[in-house]
Amino acid sequence: MRFDFNDEQAEIKDTAKQFLASRFKPDVVRELAESSRYDDALWSEVSELGWPGIAIDEQFGGQGLGMVELIVLCEELGFACAPLPFLANAAAGIAIESAGSDAQKEKYLPGVASGEGRGAIGDDAVVIDAEGAEVIVLFGADGPRLVPAAGASLEPLDLIDQTRRYSRLTAGDGEPLEGDAESASNRMIVAVAAELVGIGQRAMDMAVEYAKEREQFGRPIGAYQGVSHACAKMLYDVEEARSLTYAAAWAADAEPESLPLAAAMAKARASEAAWDVCKASIQVHGGIGFTWEHDLHFLLKRARADAQLFGTAGQHKERVATLAGLG
Amino acid sequence: MDLTLNESEAAFRDEVRSWLEANHPGPEPHGDEAAFAFRREWQRKMHEAGWAGISWPKEYGGRGATLIEQAIFSSEMARADVPSPANILGLVMGGPVIMAHGTEEQKERWLEPILSAEEIWCQGFSEPESGSDLASLKTKAVKVDGGWKATGQKVWTTFAHESKWCMLVARTDTEVAKHKGLTYFICDMEQEGVEIRPLVQITGESEFNEVFFQEAFIPDENLVGGEGNGWMVAITTLMNERAGLGGGAAVAVSRDLAALIEVVKERGLDQDPQIRAKIADLLIGCEALRLGGMRAMTAQMKTGIPGPEGSIGKWEWATLNQSLTELACDVLGPEGLERGTPWTYRMLRSRANSIEGGTTEVMKNIIAERVLQLPRLR
Numbered sequence: 111m112r113f114d115f116n117d118e119q120a121e122i123k124d125t126a127k128q129f130l131a132s133r134f135k136p137d138v139v140r141e142l143a144e145s146s147r148y149d150d151a152l153w154s155e156v157s158e159l160g161w162p163g164i165a166i167d168e169q170f171g172g173q174g175l176g177m178v179e180l181i182v183l184c185e186e187l188g189f190a191c192a193p194l195p196f197l198a199n200a201a202a203g204i205a206i207e208s209a210g211s212d213a214q215k216e217k218y219l220p221g222v223a224s225g226e227g228r229g230a231i232g233d234d235a236v237v238i239d240a241e242g243a244e245v246i247v248l249f250g251a252d253g254p255r256l257v258p259a260a261g262a263s264l265e266p267l268d269l270i271d272q273t274r275r276y277s278r279l280t281a282g283d284g285e286p287l288e289g290d291a292e293s294a295s296n297r298m299i300v301a302v303a304a305e306l307v308g309i310g311q312r313a314m315d316m317a318v319e320y321a322k323e324r325e326q327f328g329r330p331i332g333a334y335q336g337v338s339h340a341c342a343k344m345l346y347d348v349e350e351a352r353s354l355t356y357a358a359a360w361a362a363d364a365e366p367e368s369l370p371l372a373a374a375m376a377k378a379r380a381s382e383a384a385w386d387v388c389k390a391s392i393q394v395h396g397g398i399g400f401t402w403e404h405d406l407h408f409l410l411k412r413a414r415a416d417a418q419l420f421g422t423a424g425q426h427k428e429r430v431a432t433l434a435g436l437g
Numbered sequence: 438m439d440l441t442l443n444e445s446e447a448a449f450r451d452e453v454r455s456w457l458e459a460n461h462p463g464p465e466p467h468g469d470e471a472a473f474a475f476r477r478e479w480q481r482k483m484h485e486a487g488w489a490g491i492s493w494p495k496e497y498g499g500r501g502a503t504l505i506e507q508a509i510f511s512s513e514m515a516r517a518d519v520p521s522p523a524n525i526l527g528l529v530m531g532g533p534v535i536m537a538h539g540t541e542e543q544k545e546r547w548l549e550p551i552l553s554a555e556e557i558w559c560q561g562f563s564e565p566e567s568g569s570d571l572a573s574l575k576t577k578a579v580k581v582d583g584g585w586k587a588t589g590q591k592v593w594t595t596f597a598h599e600s601k602w603c604m605l606v607a608r609t610d611t612e613v614a615k616h617k618g619l620t621y622f623i624c625d626m627e628q629e630g631v632e633i634r635p636l637v638q639i640t641g642e643s644e645f646n647e648v649f650f651q652e653a654f655i656p657d658e659n660l661v662g663g664e665g666n667g668w669m670v671a672i673t674t675l676m677n678e679r680a681g682l683g684g685g686a687a688v689a690v691s692r693d694l695a696a697l698i699e700v701v702k703e704r705g706l707d708q709d710p711q712i713r714a715k716i717a718d719l720l721i722g723c724e725a726l727r728l729g730g731m732r733a734m735t736a737q738m739k740t741g742i743p744g745p746e747g748s749i750g751k752w753e754w755a756t757l758n759q760s761l762t763e764l765a766c767d768v769l770g771p772e773g774l775e776r777g778t779p780w781t782y783r784m785l786r787s788r789a790n791s792i793e794g795g796t797t798e799v800m801k802n803i804i805a806e807r808v809l810q811l812p813r814l815r
Binding site for chain 2: 111112113114115116119178318321322329330332333334335338339341342343345346349350353354356357360361364365375378379424427428430431434435436437
């Protein structure tokens with residue numbers, strides 16, 4: 111028994127953290143979010159590092175690593191609040207690799223893995239990162255299908271989370287994904303849970319830093335238990351979400367039979383944890399945390415969007431109850 | 438990352454499991470005294486098989502088990518639903534303190550009777566006016582010929598009425614800062630200067646006592662870790678207490694949750710959306726507690742000491758156990774109000790979970806100050 115990253119995974123995490131901190135400084139995130147766009151050069155750079163294909167099999171041009179390596183990146187991208195089409199592309203890759211036919215895999219996975227022919231993901235209501243993508247993986251009412259982006263018609267959506275591009279598919283023919291969509295979907299939600307862990311960690315770090323600096327009544331506000339205990343609860347929330355998410359990623363690679371329950375637990379907890387931490391962080395910051403000028407709202411809004419993505423906390427709790435014996 | 442047991446760990450689990458199956462003492466008898474005698478006998482049986490001192494080094498009569506083996510052992514104890522050994526405070530606190538800070542004579546005198554449950558230990562730390570603020574304690578020990586005389590009052594003293602020895606922290610110097618004037622003694626409970634009064638809890642039972650020391654004599658050779666070092670010695674025992682309590686907690690809560698799920702089904706409430714959501718929260722909380730324990734253990738194997746992260750586990754456990762037992766009594770309806778039933782007992786007993794072994798507020802302070810490095814108010 112050993113519950114931590116191996117040396118290689120720890121190195122991926124460190125490298126990703128440093129790289130993202132240097133490329134996605136707060137003013138860059140703000141500039142991209144406010145202008146509702148991505149920086150293609152940054153996506154190319156990320157692609158050269160091999161991130162889009164990290165968990166895709168080597169025969170399709172990926173690195174052939176596992177879910178644990180993928181969620182290490184997702185967590186750091188959440189921490190950086192990076193405006194990048196990473197998550198949708200990764201989720202599309204998981205869906206096609208797990209549920210696609212050989213022909214579908216050969217057609218789309220190399221582009222997804224290299225980052226040059228991106229995948230988008232969504233359902234009948236919302237599609238993420240379809241703009242500029244090669245193919246859309248749609249988990250719609252008629253079952254999962256692949257919609258070539260070239261022939262699709264999309265209506266952009268103006269959502270509160272401006273760090274990603276959202277739209278609705280209004281027309282577009284697709285071919286069904288006939289394989290194991292259930293397993294794909296469980297892996298996708300673990301990736302989102304990991305992003306939520308990163309968002310929560312960042313919002314907590316900001317609150318703790320602020321609580322050490324900001325002084326009122328002659329001492330740092332972090333010395334008051336009304337504030338310090340709120341910060342302690344942030345750690346409780348983030349660490350619970352982290353334990354469950356890492357364990358679900360491990361299960362995806364090593365113990366697939368326990369993945370459905372582990373994934374539902376991780377997504378339910380991470381959805382609530384990230385939102386609670388972002389809310390509490392704004393509260394700790396006081397008035398400044400409520401301003402557009404402060405960066406916290408980008409995290410709060412992305413946490414809100416991620417919490418809904420691929421099932422809310424309530425929906426996943428219902429799955430937990432079912433899977434754990436209440437039928 | 439590997440969340441399963443490796444071959445040797447699995448073999449150890451199987452060994453523990455089959456021993457517990459073969460030696461299960463059966464249901465605990467009713468009544469405090471009968472239950473205590475039962476646990477004392479149970480510990481003797483554990484000791485004969487070499488399990489009582491599972492975490493103790495071999496040179497002191499223990500098993501020298503690794504951290505993972507200790508965790509497996511606690512989990513299997515909870516899984517088999519066997520009682521704790523009678524001398525739990527001696528095993529997780531008294532023994533480790535003597536091993537860490539005691540002289541060779543003290544080790545020779547005290548360790549073996551702790552393991553065999555021949556001599557029971559209790560802990561004299563908390564006082565009526567010194568709970569979370571332990572260092573403010575007032576019980577005094579005054580130097581006399583050949584030893585010390587202790588006077589003062591301790592409270593929440595578990596098993597005091599069964600104990601031979603008390604781990605007594607007393608003030609030996611009133612002139613210095615409050616943390617510096619304390620000394621750690623092992624006080625003989627079987628003497629005239631010690632009076633024990635049971636405290637009746639909200640459950641109606643008496644696990645705890647008040648203990649009054651009136652010039653109780655403690656010979657010089659019963660001082661541990663040197664005069665004035667009591668705070669440092671006491672802190673070691675508290676870390677051990679939290680680590681010791683944590684082991685089987687996740688398994689015990691999971692076991693109770695499984696029982697609750699059966700009650701929910703029997704009552705036909707398994708499709709009630711509110712109950713389902715609450716059960717899901719508990720399932721998620723139990724799993725987070727279990728996994729958090731594994732992460733903390735992995736970290737401890739690297740660094741060698743239990744970190745302050747254990748404070749999250751203590752807090753999680755208290756919250757979970759309280760929510761779980763409340764939900765059970767909700768599900769039981771009027772039956773959940775009846776005196777003396779297992780679930781109402783657990784519901785009432787769980788109120789202490791967020792107080793004993795460090796209140797939840799103290800756990801939050803530890804997390805804020807030692808993990809998040811926030812400034813201290815004091």
